[in-house]
Structure formats: structure tokens, C-alpha cells
Amino acid sequence: MSDLAIPVGGQAHTHASHHPKHLQHHFHNSAQQFEASKIGMWLFLVTEILLFSGLFLAYFILQTRHPQAFIEAHHHLDRSLGVLNTIVLLVSSFTMVMAVQSSALNRIKPALVYLYATFILGGVFMCVKYIEYSHKIHDGLLLGNLFSYKGASVPGEYLFFSMYFVMTGIHGIHILVGMGVIAYLIWRTHQGMYSSAYYTPIDLTGLYWHLVDMIWIFLFPLLYLVS
Amino acid sequence: MSVDNEAMETIPHHGEEVHTHNHTKWYVANILTLFVLTAITVLAAGVNFGSNTVNLMIAMAIATVKASLVALIFMHLLWERGMNAIIFLSSLFFVALFMSFTFFDLETRAKIEPSTPSEPGVSAGYQPAPLPIYVVPPKGSPEPTGGDPAKAAEGSPAH
Numbered sequence: 001m002s003d004l005a006i007p008v009g010g011q012a013h014t015h016a017s018h019h020p021k022h023l024q025h026h027f028h029n030s031a032q033q034f035e036a037s038k039i040g041m042w043l044f045l046v047t048e049i050l051l052f053s054g055l056f057l058a059y060f061i062l063q064t065r066h067p068q069a070f071i072e073a074h075h076h077l078d079r080s081l082g083v084l085n086t087i088v089l090l091v092s093s094f095t096m097v098m099a100v101q102s103s104a105l106n107r108i109k110p111a112l113v114y115l116y117a118t119f120i121l122g123g124v125f126m127c128v129k130y131i132e133y134s135h136k137i138h139d140g141l142l143l144g145n146l147f148s149y150k151g152a153s154v155p156g157e158y159l160f161f162s163m164y165f166v167m168t169g170i171h172g173i174h175i176l177v178g179m180g181v182i183a184y185l186i187w188r189t190h191q192g193m194y195s196s197a198y199y200t201p202i203d204l205t206g207l208y209w210h211l212v213d214m215i216w217i218f219l220f221p222l223l224y225l226v227s
Numbered sequence: 228m229s230v231d232n233e234a235m236e237t238i239p240h241h242g243e244e245v246h247t248h249n250h251t252k253w254y255v256a257n258i259l260t261l262f263v264l265t266a267i268t269v270l271a272a273g274v275n276f277g278s279n280t281v282n283l284m285i286a287m288a289i290a291t292v293k294a295s296l297v298a299l300i301f302m303h304l305l306w307e308r309g310m311n312a313i314i315f316l317s318s319l320f321f322v323a324l325f326m327s328f329t330f331f332d333l334e335t336r337a338k339i340e341p342s343t344p345s346e347p348g349v350s351a352g353y354q355p356a357p358l359p360i361y362v363v364p365p366k367g368s369p370e371p372t373g374g375d376p377a378k379a380a381e382g383s384p385a386h
Contacts, residue, residue: 035310042311046318053322057329067279079269086265094258097301101250210301214294220265221286225272227279 022198034200041204045211048174052215055170059163059222066156073160074226076141076149078132082224085128086216092121093213100206106196108189115186115202118209122179129172136161164223171219174212181205248306257300264293 020030027033063070099114140148143165147158185202188194194202268289276282299305304312 039310039314042314046314049318049322050325053325057326060326061329061333063283064280071279083265083269087262090258090261090265093297093301094254097254098251101254105249207302210297213301214297217293217297218287218290221268221272221290222283225269225286227272227275227282 020197022200030197034203037200037204038207041207045207048211048215052167052170055163055167056218056222059167062159062163063222063226066159069154069156070160070226072152072154073141073157073164074223076136076139077164077224078135079224081128081132082220085125086220088121088125088128089213089216092118092125093210095121096206096209100199100203103189103194103199103202104196108192108195111194111199111202112186112189115182115189119179119182119186122175122182125175126172126179129168167219167223171212171215174215178205178209178212181208250300250306253300257296260296261293264289264296268293 023030023033027036095114095117099111099118102108102111102114136142140146140150141161142148142158143162144158147161149157152158182205185194185205188201268286271285271289272282274282276285298315304315
């Protein structure tokens with residue numbers, strides 16, 4: 001019994017003295033822990049893709065069955081605001097990836113600047129969405145049986161707005177969650193928690209943010225550019 | 228301790244080395260390409276390529292290229308070992324399965340159930356019931372002010 005206890009105690013000692021604080025005891029080294037975390041994040045992203053694929057499928061079914069309604073209804077969306085939001089999200093993806101790289105290269109101050117920029121761009125996206133939503137709510141261009149727009153000329157326009165609000169709504173919630181996580185990262189970076197030795201949370205948040213951007217890349221032509 | 232060292236050697240340090248590379252040029256090139264592709268998407272939407280479906284497929288093809296660029300460069304799949312890419316691509320496989328089988332069902336319903344025949348000139352086999360202009364009339368307007376009243380009546384909830 002004592003033969004077993006000594007090596008175990010010895011190993012625990014080396015963990016405490018040689019291993020960095022962030023490294024959990026069941027990983028061999030930081031690289032392995034980082035790779036394992038990333039696989040976990042990718043698995044989570046897969047569930048996100050499947051969540052949105054149901055919505056995309058619903059869109060495709062309704063759109064192929066009521067093409068005129070979708071063409072007519074999408075004219076109520078402001079295409080220039082859609083382009084603006086696309087560019088805002090693409091730039092935010094760029095600032096996010098620069099935040100990841102800066103922290104990986106141990107450039108913490110630029111990393112902070114890029115995190116702030118990403119947060120602000122997410123905020124700009126939500127402000128534009130707020131402008132679009134309030135305009136549609138004012139006109140009664142709403143989802144399902146809340147649709148009360150008086151100038152509708154083609155039957156079934158409410159189907160488009162059902163898809164519009166559900167898809168952009170769930171996407172918008174993802175942006176808000178991402179902004180919350182980025183705010184947390186900013187707070188922790190200010191505390192000096194991250195360095196090139198440990199920046200896994202920044203990297204994983206980056207992956208999430210890029211996926212949300214990727215979903216918008218598909219939403220934009222589907223909702224704003226129906227032809 | 229020697230066991231611990233041996234174990235550490237079997238874990239490749241490849242990943243960590245890759246992440247310390249400076250990819251700024253790649254990122255800048257990528258964001259500029261994505262801007263150009265966004266412009267192409269908007270321009271392509273203004274061109275009639277024959278039908279609604281063809282236009283939709285072209286828009287989706289450009290969006291797929293854009294999403295691939297985001298995945299490969301911003302999400303680092305280009306520089307990583309394959310596991311993350313396999314996970315990602317497997318999800319796309321299941322999405323393709325999900326969507327294609329749903330459409331197989333919808334497109335072949337008319338052949339199996341002749342009671343819902345497809346109208347000539349409409350590609351979709353399954354034809355839904357006509358739709359009302361809106362589900363609930365807005366307050367203060369008992370009669371729909373827009374659209375064809377006959378169509379609206381035809382698709383009323385009484386249907």
C-alpha cells in the first residue's frame with residue numbers, strides 16, 4: 001500500500017511545481033489541453049449548425065412553394081442595411097481573429113483593442129437590427145398571425161416575415177451571447193489572465209463568433225436578396 | 228517522472244507551434260476577398276439567371292465559398308490537423324442528408340398521393356392550400372385593403 005502511495009504522491013508534487021496554473025491534472029501538457037478544448041468547441045458548433053439547418057430547411061420549403069410571396073415580402077427589407085450589417089460582421093470576424101492571434105503572440109494590449117473592437121462591432125450590428133426591427137414592428141410586418149400590414153398584395157407574405165424574425169432573432173441572440181462572452185474576455189484580459197501560454201477562452205470564443213458570422217453569410221442573400 | 232516525459236513526447240507540439248505563426252497577411256487578404264464576394268452576391272441578385280431556383284442556388288454557392296474561407300482561414304482549419312475539419316464536415320454531411328431527404332419526400336408526394344396533384348408548370352409536387360393575405364385582419368379594417376379580395380376569400384380560415 002505504501003509502495004503505491006509514494007509514486008502517486010510524487011507525481012502530484014511534480015504537477016504542482018512544474019505545471020502551469022491553467023493546466024488541469026488530466027492533461028499531459030497545455031497543447032493537449034488546448035486541442036481537446038477545441039474539439040469540444042467544434043462539437044458544440046456542430047449542434048449550432050444543426051439548429052440553424054432546421055430553420056434553413058423550413059425557409060427553403062416555404063420559399064420554393066410561395067416564391068411570389070417571398071419576392072414581394074423581401075422588398076420591405078432595406079438591402080443597404082443588410083449589406084452594412086454583412087460588412088460589420090465580416091470586419092468583426094477579422095478583429096476577432098486578430099485578437100486571437102495577438103494573444104497567441106503574447107501581445108496583450110493589441111488583443112484587448114481587438115476584443116473591444118469586436119464587442120463594439122457586435123453592438124453596431126444589433127443597433128442596425130434594432131432600427132430594422134422597429135421599422136417592421138411599426139408597419140405590422142410581423143411573424144405569423146401578428147402580421148397586420150395593410151398593403152400586402154400577395155398571399156402568404158407573413159410566411160416570409162415568420163422566417164425573417166425567427167432566423168434573424170435566433171441569430172441576434174447568438175450575437176448578444178457572443179458579446180457577453182467577449183465582455184467577460186475583456187474583463188479577464190484586464191486582470192492579466194491570458195497570455196501566449198493560455199488563451200484558450202479567446203480562441204474558442206473566436207470559433208463561435210466566426211460561426212455566427214458564417215450563418216449571417218447565408219442569411220443575408222436568403223432574406224435580403226430574394227430574386 | 229520519466230514516464231511523464233515519455234508521455235509528453237508522444238503528444239505532438241505541432242499545434243502550439245502553428246498558432247504562434249503570424250497570419251495577418253492571410254487575414255487581411257481574406258477579409259478583402261469576403262468584401263468582394265459580398266459585392267458579387269449583391270450584383271448577382273440583380274441578374275436573372277433563368278429562374279428563382281437558379282438564382283437561389285447561385286447565391287448559396289457564393290455564400291458557401293465565403294463560409295469556406297471563414298472556416299479555412301479565420302477558424303484555422305487550413306493550418307490544423309484534420310480532426311476539427313472532420314467534425315465540421317460530418318455536420319455538413321448530416322445537414323445535406325436532412326435537407327435532401329426532406330425534398331425527396333416533398334417532390335415525390337404527388338406521385339404517391341394522386342389526391343394532391345401538382346399543377347402544370349409548377350415544379351413542386353406538393354401544393355399547399357391557398358394562403359390568406361394575413362391570418363388575422365388588422366384592427367379597424369374588417370376588409371383587407373390590399374390585394375385581390377377573391378384570393379383572400381378563397382384562402383380564408385373557413386377553407
